[in-house]
Amino acid sequence: MRFFLFFLLISRAVIAQTVYPQDYFQPPLAIPMQLSGNFGELRPNHFHAGFDFKTQQREGLEVHAAADGYVSRIKISPFGNGKAIYINHPNGFTTVYCHLQTATGAIEAYIKKTHYKEQSNEIEMFPQANELVVKKGDVIALSGNSGSSEGPHLHFEFRDTKTEKIINPMFFGFDKNFKDTKKPIVSAVYVYPLDGATANKSKQPLMLNLSLQKDGTYLANKVLANGAIGFGVSAVDYDNVSWNKNGAFKIQSYLNGKASFGYQFDTYSFDEMRYVNALIDYGRYKKTSQRVQKLFMKTPYNLSIIKTDATNGVITVLPNLSSTYRIEVADYFGNTTIINIPIAFDASSPIVEKEKVESNxxxxxxxxxxxxxxxxxxxxxxxxxxxxxxxxxxxxxxxxxxxxxxxxxxxxxxxxxxxxxxxxxxxxxxxxxxxxxxxxxxxxxxxxxxxxxxxxxxxxxxxxxxxDTTAPTISMAKSIEGRWISNDKTIQLSISDSGSGIKSYNGYLNGNWILFEYDYKTRKITHHFSDGIVAEGANDLKVIVTDQVGNAATFETHFFRSQK
The missing domain is CATH 2.60.220.30 (Chondroitinase Ac; Chain A, domain 3)
Known part of the structure; x- marks a missing residue:
């Protein structure tokens, strides 16, 4: 048992290639950790940069600082990460908390003050190291659904503070919060004929049949080819609790026992994100929504996680030579699915020609x-x-x-x-x-x-x-014109634009600028009376919405409110 634990620790250190602190950071939520998205998961135009923690399908859960540090950056936007807080820690790492409903305490006061100082609904702040100091476990925010979130959750990241490279949270001891004994599921394996080659009498990519073997591995039907070929795999992973489709941690291929092409999602930079479109069969994805991860590069690209042989994973099938190709798909916990593919030369003429592309x-x-x-x-x-x-x-x-x-x-x-x-x-x-x-x-x-x-x-x-010569539209579900609304906590309006889209929105109470929060998913803007701008008695409200080419619409009303 001691040997096993020692081997496990050593193997993890080899995987990460850097010794990361294991007990320094705590989970950001005080509920059992369940993932709806993992690190490196394939997303449109990017790899997922962290963990998506489930928040029990609701907003308002307390979000805790993962360790001592200070708030180094705050960004408030109706898009992307929504409301996001960044904390720098003295050990050289930064944690990031996104899609928040609201910050709390001194952090929220700092944000609100900046909104009104800059008179801007969207802001980005970089506090000094002594301005917003936090301790491990402090409540820094409430979880939400802001930005481009498709449902309530907390997006959580680790970054190297100096390089800003993102790092798999599993390396920081977060693997202790999950149980996973399930192997990744490979839904498809494709062979790709390259540069005029033929595979199984086809010049187009073909999906291979897989059969489960007694030892738990899969055997693909033999690939009979001539010329250069490559392979691709479509795979997902599940843990024992969350039942969400996650991405595989590591994929490695071997040709006749020698490493051919592989990658694992440990750490990479934001500049590399878009290479997800080079890694996958992009054309197939756009046509069918299936993401097939290619295990070869026709033209090398600078994705740092890839490790490849001299041929960049491309296999040249020659006469009188037979080969065995193996694909291993693994999760972080070592659960591995193995596919073996026999390859042999075949000079037969193709039955399926290359797909014709309209071009000039x-x-x-x-x-x-x-x-x-x-x-x-x-x-x-x-x-x-x-x-x-x-x-x-x-x-x-x-x-x-x-x-x-x-x-x-x-x-x-x-x-x-x-x-x-x-x-x-x-x-x-x-x-x-x-x-x-x-x-x-x-x-x-x-x-x-x-x-x-x-x-x-x-x-x-x-x-x-x-x-576009049409102005945006502004409406209110229920008129407050001339009414007393002392029991209301907010003012909410719907805004939309049928042309170029909304560029800006600004509200004024009695001539004073007020903060409106915009949820583009519902097309609503909301002002909270707790900001303290509303006057006792009569109030005049004006809202101006402008589209991308300068067409503007103005909405005006007046109401009464008592603060007593």
């Missing part, structure tokens, strides 16, 4: 590319894409087609459109819009110089010029 241009990923047609131009700087590809580029009337969104984009590229159809007064209302398949317009920040409109975007698809 070719994009080189490592070079600058400029394409123009009529009055529209697209400029791709080198490094915009992960791989070379055949692109469909066309202009049809007022619409520009830049391929489609099945090809991932790593960094922004520029679109310009020239038009003389708008007057000088109209130009400020015009923008380059994304055009969905249903005809819905999406706003992109656009500059104009003369008759030339320009924007930077990060997605392929259709674009067109659009003009």
């Amino acid at each position: 241009y070719f994009v080189k990923a490592n070079k600058d590319n400029i394409f123009s047609k009529e009055n529209m131009t697209v400029t791709f700087p080198a490094g915009t894409f992960y791989d070379d590809f055949a692109m469909n580029f066309a202009v049809n009337g007022a619409a520009l087609t830049v391929h489609d969104d099945t090809v991932p984009v790593h960094s922004s590229f520029e679109i310009t459109m020239e038009s003389d159809k708008y007057s000088e007064e109209q130009k400020s209302k015009v923008y380059i819009a994304s055009l969905s398949s249903s005809g819905r317009l999406g706003y992109n920040s656009t500059s104009v110089k003369g008759n030339l409109y320009a924007t930077k975007v990060r997605s392929l698809g259709k674009y067109t010029l659009a003009m």
Whole structure:
């Protein structure tokens, strides 16, 4: 037993490659820890940066400081992490608490003071080390559902304070809070013929049949191929308690017993997040929502967690040679699912040809590319894409087609459109819009110089010029005009915009700016009378909402309130 414990500690240290403190940090919630999302889980355009802790499907649970330290950053936004608090700790790590309902005590007072000082609903603050000191276990906030949260929970992260790299919370002893004896579930394994190769008489990716063996491993049907091939796997993991689909911690492939391609989710930087689109079969994901993690790189990319052989996981199948390919999918606790795939050479002609792509241009990923047609131009700087590809580029009337969104984009590229159809007064209302398949317009920040409109975007698809001259709408579910509302704790209004979208919203009581909190999921803004701005007796309320191109709407009413 002693040997086993010693081996376990050593193996964990090897996995992490850094000795992290095991008993320094406490859980941020005083309830049993259950995950709705784990570290490294595959998300749209990013890897998940921490743990999502369940909060019993409700808001308002006390959130505790994980250790002594000071609040180093606070960000309040209706999007992303919502209300977020960052705490720097003296041992060189930072903990992050997101989607909060509200901060508490001195932290909340600091936030509220800043809101009114800056007269801004969205703020970011960087307190000094002596301003908001906290002790381990202090209640710093209440859990919530703010920002881009899809339900009440607490998003919790560890970061290296100096480098800002995010770190798997399991390394800090949080594994003691979970029980997991379940192996990851592999739902699919694919073989990818590359560069004109054939696999099982197909030039297109094929899903392999898997059969469970007596020893608990899986055996795939034999891959008969010629030329270069790669493999991909779709997998999820469950623990014993939460029953949520989580991501696998480690995936490693072997060719004839030698490590070929693998990665584990231990630590990485925010600059690497978007490489999730290179790691997965992005086209399949956009078409089917299935995330297949590729175990090869046609073109190398700088995702630091990947460890690969000289071929970047690409296997060249040659005559008279047979190989065995093995995939191991593991969770943090060592539960492992193993798939063995026999490979042999086959010179048979393909039955399934490569999928045809509508295209009239070719994009080189490592070079600058400029394409123009009529009055529209697209400029791709080198490094915009992960791989070379055949692109469909066309202009049809007022619409520009830049391929489609099945090809991932790593960094922004520029679109310009020239038009003389708008007057000088109209130009400020015009923008380059994304055009969905249903005809819905999406706003992109656009500059104009003369008759030339320009924007930077990060997605392929259709674009067109659009003009928005319609102001936002503001409404109140139940009128308070001339009424006494002494028992109400808040004022709430609904705001929306059918064109370019809402840019700003500001409220005033008796001419004084007041804080409104915006929940874009419900399209409501809320002011709390506890801010202390409301006057005894008569009050005049004004709310101004402005959209992205400057159209503004004003709502005014008056009411009475007693504070006694």
